[in-house]
Amino acid sequence: MTKLFVVGTGPGDANLVAPKAIEAIKASSDLVAYGLYLEILGGVCDGKQHHDLPLGEEIGRARLALDLAAAGKTTALISSGDIGIYAMATLVFELLDQQLQGKENSPEWLDVEIEVVPGISAMQAGAARVGAMLGHDFCTVSLSDLLTPWQTIEKRIHSAGTGDFVVSFYNPVSKKRDWQLNTARDILLQYRPATTPVLIGRQLTRPDESIKIITLAELDAKDVDMFTLVSVGNSESRHIVNGSKEWVYTPRGYKKKLI
Amino acid sequence: MTKLFVVGTGPGDANLVAPKAIEAIKASSDLVAYGLYLEILGGVCDGKQHHDLPLGEEIGRARLALDLAAAGKTTALISSGDIGIYAMATLVFELLDQQLQGKENSPEWLDVEIEVVPGISAMQAGAARVGAMLGHDFCTVSLSDLLTPWQTIEKRIHSAGTGDFVVSFYNPVSKKRDWQLNTARDILLQYRPATTPVLIGRQLTRPDESIKIITLAELDAKDVDMFTLVSVGNSESRHIVNGSKEWVYTPRGYKKKLI
Numbered sequence: 001m002t003k004l005f006v007v008g009t010g011p012g013d014a015n016l017v018a019p020k021a022i023e024a025i026k027a028s029s030d031l032v033a034y035g036l037y038l039e040i041l042g043g044v045c046d047g048k049q050h051h052d053l054p055l056g057e058e059i060g061r062a063r064l065a066l067d068l069a070a071a072g073k074t075t076a077l078i079s080s081g082d083i084g085i086y087a088m089a090t091l092v093f094e095l096l097d098q099q100l101q102g103k104e105n106s107p108e109w110l111d112v113e114i115e116v117v118p119g120i121s122a123m124q125a126g127a128a129r130v131g132a133m134l135g136h137d138f139c140t141v142s143l144s145d146l147l148t149p150w151q152t153i154e155k156r157i158h159s160a161g162t163g164d165f166v167v168s169f170y171n172p173v174s175k176k177r178d179w180q181l182n183t184a185r186d187i188l189l190q191y192r193p194a195t196t197p198v199l200i201g202r203q204l205t206r207p208d209e210s211i212k213i214i215t216l217a218e219l220d221a222k223d224v225d226m227f228t229l230v231s232v233g234n235s236e237s238r239h240i241v242n243g244s245k246e247w248v249y250t251p252r253g254y255k256k257k258l259i
Numbered sequence: 260m261t262k263l264f265v266v267g268t269g270p271g272d273a274n275l276v277a278p279k280a281i282e283a284i285k286a287s288s289d290l291v292a293y294g295l296y297l298e299i300l301g302g303v304c305d306g307k308q309h310h311d312l313p314l315g316e317e318i319g320r321a322r323l324a325l326d327l328a329a330a331g332k333t334t335a336l337i338s339s340g341d342i343g344i345y346a347m348a349t350l351v352f353e354l355l356d357q358q359l360q361g362k363e364n365s366p367e368w369l370d371v372e373i374e375v376v377p378g379i380s381a382m383q384a385g386a387a388r389v390g391a392m393l394g395h396d397f398c399t400v401s402l403s404d405l406l407t408p409w410q411t412i413e414k415r416i417h418s419a420g421t422g423d424f425v426v427s428f429y430n431p432v433s434k435k436r437d438w439q440l441n442t443a444r445d446i447l448l449q450y451r452p453a454t455t456p457v458l459i460g461r462q463l464t465r466p467d468e469s470i471k472i473i474t475l476a477e478l479d480a481k482d483v484d485m486f487t488l489v490s491v492g493n494s495e496s497r498h499i500v501n502g503s504k505e506w507v508y509t510p511r512g513y514k515k516k517l518i
Contacts, residue, residue: 016377094508160418
């Protein structure tokens with residue numbers, strides 16, 4: 001039997017990694033991961049063969065993981081967050097699908113047993129750090145137009161607006177992309193108040209974490225980098241201050257029962 | 260210092276509970292939780308004071324947790340999944356907000372230190388069990404109209420349609436609610452193919468888990484109960500079959516690079 005684990009290791013804090021993820025890594029001889037992701041895992045990765053590829057080489061990484069597993073090495077393909085959310089899992093199945101259609105030359109992939117282990121995603125870590133920002137219906141939108149036409153992304157932001165979803169923007173900016181986030185802000189401002197609370201969470205749950213709560217009107221791409229999650233509340237999200245502590249929550253509507 | 264942990268324990272599998280959640284429970288003398296949620300946690304709950312309230316008594320449960328913590332007992336308010344997603348966390352902050360506005364009579368709540376610990380939500384467990392269903396932009400919609408007017412919910416389903424988001428329906432049916440899910444299906448059918456893959460995941464990651472992959476046209480509320488997650492793919496989600504194994508994934512768009 002050949003086995004590939006596809007593993008998400010959570011937002012950063014080693015205490016937010018599921019035991020099942022650790023078990024999968026322990027059971028593997030080979031790890032395919034961007035180097036930084038392994039740092040938080042520490043000792044459990046010792047003695048494993050580590051295969052690194054530069055950021056951006058996603059297809060190569062998924063292919064390598066399938067190849068290693070097909071060659072009989074129990075392998076873990078690892079990313080931070082939830083590997084099923086804007087990460088490597090879907091690429092493994094895209095490759096498998098291509099092979100099933102005869103468009104790849106790796107029939108041995110079809111014998112690999114695949115197990116996906118989910119993880120806590122950045123939006124969840126961010127929501128928890130500021131209270132309960134995802135308390136009601138929400139959506140996620142990736143602002144990267146490398147693989148998705150901007151037209152599609154823009155349509156989704158409008159839909160997030162008409163539906164009044166809490167919106168978490170993944171890949172909000174990169175070195176080469178800086179205008180999308182401000183455009184997204186301007187679109188959402190057509191649908192919800194300028195005072196809508198926004199979470200700017202950088203390096204969430206990591207030692208150098210920084211968290212800012214601002215308003216939608218104040219959101220500016222220049223304050224955001226590729227390690228940042230941006231979550232925008234819905235029209236009912238509340239920013240409350242209790243002494244030195246501040247929170248954002250999105251009500252489910254219990255208020256009418258409370259009063 | 261008085262402390263309240265607000266803790267999500269994941270979809271069911273004890274191996275998907277974050278160590279941080281276990282630590283929070285260990286540090287607490289009092290647990291406020293619906294009884295079933297504690298079963299998966301096992302021994303770590305032994306010797307703790309367990310406060311149970313019937314399902315439906317959400318406000319009472321949040322109030323009790325704040326009261327216990329304010330009285331000096333380190334308390335954990337617990338739910339399955341991610342307690343920040345359609346669960347108790349937001350209610351704690353709704354109560355706190357009411358107190359800050361002078362609409363409650365519990366100023367002692369304001370001295371409670373609150374820490375929210377996120378967990379893996381059902382949609383993530385479901386997506387992982389069938390592959391990578393949440394591989395691209397997605398949203399969640401609760402179909403419960405107890406606290407949200409149906410008009411708002413319907414608008415959100417239309418927005419999920421126009422945005423072509425993968426949609427996870429939480430609270431799809433209950434004993435008293437059975438028509439909403441079929442209406443939601445009919446709305447989505449206006450926007451995406453009848454062959455769109457749908458995941459019906461019941462008791463995900465638990466011993467009695469059942470998973471079915473059907474099409475959007477086949478989705479019927481009679482096959483769904485309150486322990487079930489329903490996730491509907493977007494217009495590009497693919498259902499693939501490899502021998503005895505079947506998968507659903509939502510592509511990110513690497514295909515054009517693959518060919």
